[in-house]
Amino acid sequence: MENKKISINDIAKHLNIAKSTVSLIINGKADERRISKELQAKVLDYVREVRFYPHHLAQSLATGRSSSIGLIVEDISDSFFGPIALMIENLAKTKGYRIMYSSTLGDTNTAIEIINFFRRSHLDGYIIAPAKGIENIVKEMVDEHTPIVLFDRDPVDGVDFVGTNNREAMTEACMHLYDRGFRNIGFVTLESAQSQMQDRLLGYKETMEKLAIDPKVAYISFECKKAMKQQLIKDFLESNPELDAIIFATNYLCLAGLAAINELNTSTKMNFGIVSFDDHEAFNLISPAITAIRQPLEELSSNIISLLLKQIERPIRDNPSHVVIPSVMKERGSSERKT
């Protein structure tokens, strides 16, 4: 009750000094303005006594800096974006920035709404895993000199980007299976125009061509429910009985695929080669354990945040960075030599 929002004015009044003086002292600019140590101590003591914290919004409005970063991902509960969000938050926190986040669920309109909503807060910077169709709004922001880093997919010309080597990693996965004796390698991917998915597809197709293997691809819609995904993959497997290995373009497709494989008769699934793009905490527990292409989440996160902070601190935009951090394959039982 009595704790009714104290302000810098109240403090100034109580201490009989100007509020500018209070502001300077609180912000550690007292020495450079040569304010007496006694006054400083007096103010700081009182500030502590009444537990005064400057109002962030007012500070932001006055300084033009919000100390907040907008993080826009596809799905915060996803096993790729969740950990990245956590790491980015922790890194940002050490530099005094907080995170405002939002999930687009891959929808263009949602993404645009979120971005515009965030822009009204004049955040200091944006980290975005872009949904399709937001190139224009991103360019608008760049034109306004808003610090912005894209990641994971769909780089935009002239904008900092951080991602992994999807195509090469997929090539490696294909060769890995081939080297271990698998000759009929299928690919289960999302029906998606996003660049990271296209690159994975491309890596697969190229390599199949090089190996003179007939490519077999299942395209699954992102929107359909898990049970539906599972059914579609099952259909795919049943109509392509010659397949002896499958590469999944994402870990949740792999999970759905494993459920599908479990439904098939045992003979089919014996000695079936499997590789997943993106690791998963449960891949080690399934038998056989699932071989996975792991994205280096920590390095992705640290590159993202450091590029953004560089832009925030030095708004003179130099050449945009395009950082590619290679994924590494973690071999497990599911891709052991075909016997």
Added chain:
Amino acid sequence: MENKKISINDIAKHLNIAKSTVSLIINGKADERRISKELQAKVLDYVREVRFYPHHLAQSLATGRSSSIGLIVEDISDSFFGPIALMIENLAKTKGYRIMYSSTLGDTNTAIEIINFFRRSHLDGYIIAPAKGIENIVKEMVDEHTPIVLFDRDPVDGVDFVGTNNREAMTEACMHLYDRGFRNIGFVTLESAQSQMQDRLLGYKETMEKLAIDPKVAYISFECKKAMKQQLIKDFLESNPELDAIIFATNYLCLAGLAAINELNTSTKMNFGIVSFDDHEAFNLISPAITAIRQPLEELSSNIISLLLKQIERPIRDNPSHVVIPSVMKERGSSERKT
């Protein structure tokens, strides 16, 4: 470049009217103030033309409402908090609120820092899965009439709370295993004073006593790495060879435990009863599939947000709510009748 931050002032100047008029029109209060339709149209057209969006911070400062909610969880990348965060965000969005989130990683000091950081922004409300030792700061906020809802653990007297029936659900899990012939049921839990963990432990101990079964409990530290957790569980199993079933107090403990069990010799793990508190997307894929106690994430989320919005909209605090939403057990292969 030319897009340099237009303001309500610029608009007023350009149109030769007062900025208060612009403000009223933008906020849809033009009719009630009987501003001519022509003026309204003129202003709105111009606003659209120059793509003007009111500065959120300035609005907040003037109105005292930030339209933002602080969400403080233990770990945003966790399979419990991630989905809850997503659902809360989506529900909040429909009411015009955005989310600022942060992860405490269970650390008291981190939690207090985060809360104080957020408080400086004078957010409209807070949703918190409390870390230990933040009761005082929570009470402080309540005294200041800050809308706040706690969830998942450690309710505080006089503060709205949403959680599940940990104790009863654990009792159910114990009885479930007992009914299926398991007679030596162990319990693997976190070394944690959090109420939800204590309640699960209590449910286990009580039921064991009732069943005249000797309780066997492993306490694992939250901080230790996954490999370490796995090792500790393995030790526990080896030193208690009579166990024929295990209940895990969280899903990630279960994942670590499954890895531990995999390392044991095959005879031990055959016909071993397993139940996990909290479901996991991979539990269906492991064989046998893992029986789990599922928390109703959607209902938890919707209750949390609606309690908070009620507080925000009607700051006259009435009796605090304490909502308990029962979990339901999903039976799978890992708890089939012992043969």
Added chain:
DNA sequence: CTGAAAGCGCTTACAG
């Protein structure tokens, strides 16, 4: 029907 003024809680030249 519309405008001038005060205020939200800060910061930052500027002046002395």
Added chain:
DNA sequence: CTGAAAGCGCTTACAG
């Protein structure tokens, strides 16, 4: 060494 003033971009009584 310290204070008075203007301003950040809004909203909201108040006045006419």
